[in-house]
Amino acid sequence: MKRLNRQANKSKNAARIRETAKKISLKERLVVAFVCFHIVVIFIFAFPIDFLPVRALRNLVAPYVVCIGLTESWDMFAPDPKSTDQFLKAIVFRASGQTDIYSFPRMEELTLWERYRKERYRKFTESLLCNECSGLWPDVEKAVARRENKPADPPVKVVLIKFESPIDPKAGAVGDDAAAKSTVLSELFIQPEDLR
Amino acid sequence: MTIRSLKTSLSDYFFKPVSPYPLAVFRILFGLCVCGTLLLLHGDWLSWFGSHGWISVETTARAEDGLRLSLFALMPTNDRWIEGLYWLFLSASLTLTVGLMTRLSSVIVFLALNSLLQRLPLILHGGDSFLRIAGFFLMFAASGAVLSVDAMLGPRGKSSGRESYPLIPPWPQRLIQFQLAIVYLASFCAKAKGNTWWNGSALFYVLNLREIHRFPIPSLFHDVWMMRIGTWSALAFELLFPLLVWFKPLRNPMLIAGLLFHLSLEYALNIPMFQWDMLSAYVLFIDFAWIKKATTLS
Numbered sequence: 357m358k359r360l361n362r363q364a365n366k367s368k369n370a371a372r373i374r375e376t377a378k379k380i381s382l383k384e385r386l387v388v389a390f391v392c393f394h395i396v397v398i399f400i401f402a403f404p405i406d407f408l409p410v411r412a413l414r415n416l417v418a419p420y421v422v423c424i425g426l427t428e429s430w431d432m433f434a435p436d437p438k439s440t441d442q443f444l445k446a447i448v449f450r451a452s453g454q455t456d457i458y459s460f461p462r463m464e465e466l467t468l469w470e471r472y473r474k475e476r477y478r479k480f481t482e483s484l485l486c487n488e489c490s491g492l493w494p495d496v497e498k499a500v501a502r503r504e505n506k507p508a509d510p511p512v513k514v515v516l517i518k519f520e521s522p523i524d525p526k527a528g529a530v531g532d533d534a535a536a537k538s539t540v541l542s543e544l545f546i547q548p549e550d551l552r
Numbered sequence: 553m554t555i556r557s558l559k560t561s562l563s564d565y566f567f568k569p570v571s572p573y574p575l576a577v578f579r580i581l582f583g584l585c586v587c588g589t590l591l592l593l594h595g596d597w598l599s600w601f602g603s604h605g606w607i608s609v610e611t612t613a614r615a616e617d618g619l620r621l622s623l624f625a626l627m628p629t630n631d632r633w634i635e636g637l638y639w640l641f642l643s644a645s646l647t648l649t650v651g652l653m654t655r656l657s658s659v660i661v662f663l664a665l666n667s668l669l670q671r672l673p674l675i676l677h678g679g680d681s682f683l684r685i686a687g688f689f690l691m692f693a694a695s696g697a698v699l700s701v702d703a704m705l706g707p708r709g710k711s712s713g714r715e716s717y718p719l720i721p722p723w724p725q726r727l728i729q730f731q732l733a734i735v736y737l738a739s740f741c742a743k744a745k746g747n748t749w750w751n752g753s754a755l756f757y758v759l760n761l762r763e764i765h766r767f768p769i770p771s772l773f774h775d776v777w778m779m780r781i782g783t784w785s786a787l788a789f790e791l792l793f794p795l796l797v798w799f800k801p802l803r804n805p806m807l808i809a810g811l812l813f814h815l816s817l818e819y820a821l822n823i824p825m826f827q828w829d830m831l832s833a834y835v836l837f838i839d840f841a842w843i844k845k846a847t848t849l850s
Contacts (some may be wrong), residue, residue: 384567391566391723398685398731402738423619424688425666428681430738435746437757463822464762471766473592475824476675478763480606483674491615492607492674499606525756525779 394426401427440520441531444481444541446500449513458500458514485518490542497544505551516541566726569719572697573840576651578728579658579695581832583649585683586661589825590642597638601671603629612671622670623663637667651700658695662687679826682735686728686833693724725836732833733794740790749787752780759820766822789813797837807834 400414401421421427446458461477484492497514504511519536522529599605601624609629627633644660647653665684669676696702698717748754756779759769772778789809796802811834814827 387567387721387723391727394689394727395730398727398734402734403741419618422616423621425621425669425681425684426688428678428685429742430678430681430735431742432678432739433754433758434739434742434749435744436748437754438761439757441762443763462763464765468766471822472824473595475822476593476596476600478822479677480675492611495607495611499604502604523757523760525753530760531762 397421397426402430404429439523441523441536442482442485443519443536444484445517445519446497447515447517448500448504448511449515450506450509451512452509454509456504458504485541493542494544497542498546498550501546502551510548510551511546513543513545515543566723567721570722570725571840572694572717572720573699574836574838575693575695575720575725576697576699577835577838577840578725578832579651579654579690579693580649580699581828581835582683582686582690583645583661585679585825585829585832586645586665586687587642587649588828589680589683590638590645590664592824594638598631598634600675601637601668602631602634604631605672607672607674609671616670616673620670621663622667624667624671637664640664651696651702654696654700654702655691658687658691658693662691677823677826678735679823679829682731682829682833685731689724689727689731694718694720695724728833729836732830732836733797735830736790737794740787740794743787743790749783752783755779755783755786764821764823767819769820786813803837807837810834 396413397417397420400410405411443462444460446460448456448458450456460481461474463471463475463478466474483489484496493516497516500514501511518539518541519533520539521532521536523531593600603609609624623637624634627637640660641664644657644664648657648661662684665680665687668680669684697720743749743754746754748757758764759773759779773782793806793810797806811831814831817823818827
């Protein structure tokens with residue numbers, strides 16, 4: 357009877373060990389799959405390879421990658437650094453007919469510490485000036501109107517203006533505000549609800 | 553080298569348990585970088601992410617469709633909640649730095665970094681992206697095994713303090729190292745398409761962008777040939793680092809070159825935290841064997 361019990365225990369132990377081994381190997385396999393998947397994902401999103409299977413794979417995994425923010429193009433100063441000095445201003449037209457100028461913080465006009473703290477404004481301005489960013493301008497104009505709002509004389513219109521001056525090593529040009537070329541980007545009539 | 557031996561080497565590289573020190577030091581530096589990023593954002597937090605921020609939630613949602621993992625989307629659009637989120641993010645980055653409830657803290661920090669991206673990608677730079685991706689892999693790492701409050705309060709820390717450290721699975725560390733290498737290589741490939749990087753004038757443009765200036769550059773470096781050498785050196789570094797850092801004899805020279813590269817950029821260019829974000833991951837390539845020797849001797 358004792359021998360039978362011992363045998364039964366042994367076979368139970370063996371089954372338990374087999375079960376544990378199976379679990380470990382499944383966990384290991386999942387980890388290997390996770391690692392391989394993410395290596396591939398990071399690679400195909402970092403390098404815009406225009407090859408049909410790669411493009412198809414990119415489209416397939418894009419919802420996951422975008423959802424958890426694994427995308428980035430790593431293209432600072434590429435393919436070439438900016439060859440123009442750019443900045444943005446807004447003209448605020450008020451109900452009384454007066455105008456005010458709103459200047460977005462410019463790094464070159466700030467102290468060292470302020471420049472470090474406010475650098476996001478440089479990046480923000482640079483992003484706003486991209487070719488496909490016109491959809492963002494109304495929000496910016498409304499935000500300027502809210503910042504410049506005086507209840508006695510509210511803004512009625514905001515105009516966004518881009519200024520550009522060239523940087524050219526051959527001509528020795530390094531950006532000049534006085535000679536900067538201005539371009540009207542957009543204008544928006546402000547509604548009372550925009551100021552709330 | 554046969555395919556079998558290559559497979560074994562790769563398997564060892566990704567899965568053979570390693571010292572927990574590089575990852576623990578990285579966790580501390582990473583936490584400090586996140587704290588720094590959040591503290592710099594503090595003054596303008598509501599201007600960027602608030603209910604009346606520069607860009608509305610609706611506009612961001614229209615521009616970036618699809619499912620997004622963002623805590624901003626789960627919160628009521630109310631400035632009190634959004635401010636509360638700031639303090640939650642900052643607290644989690646502090647507890648991650650000291651290694652208190654490390655795993656939970658790393659999850660909250662990743663959610664924080666991803667939420668910033670999903671709410672307003674326009675203001676983020678490459679350093680933020682690197683932190684976010686590294687933060688994703690850090691969630692899976694045993695980064696609190698040593699140099700943490702968790703380790704001090706755990707059974708090992710309580711017992712004697714002289715015990716050797718536990719070994720940890722290295723794959724999250726390898727993925728962060730891989731990501732760092734990819735940043736340089738992708739950056740090289742993007743620059744390789746431009747003319748100015750090949751004709752040597754790129755640095756002239758970079759150093760004359762007034763918006764990005766930091767400290768004055770000595771006149772010596774304004775010489776045409778110095779500009780060319782600087783441009784080509786940057787390009788060469790971005791190509792060579794990801795290829796050579798994996799080989800032990802070349803690792804330290806590559807890390808030193810990278811350190812000099814980032815410190816010179818930190819001096820010349822005003823891109824807050826970017827250089828420190830990148831440099832924080834260098835510790836993952838450093839051999840901390842001397843710590844083991846020191847603990848054995850003690």
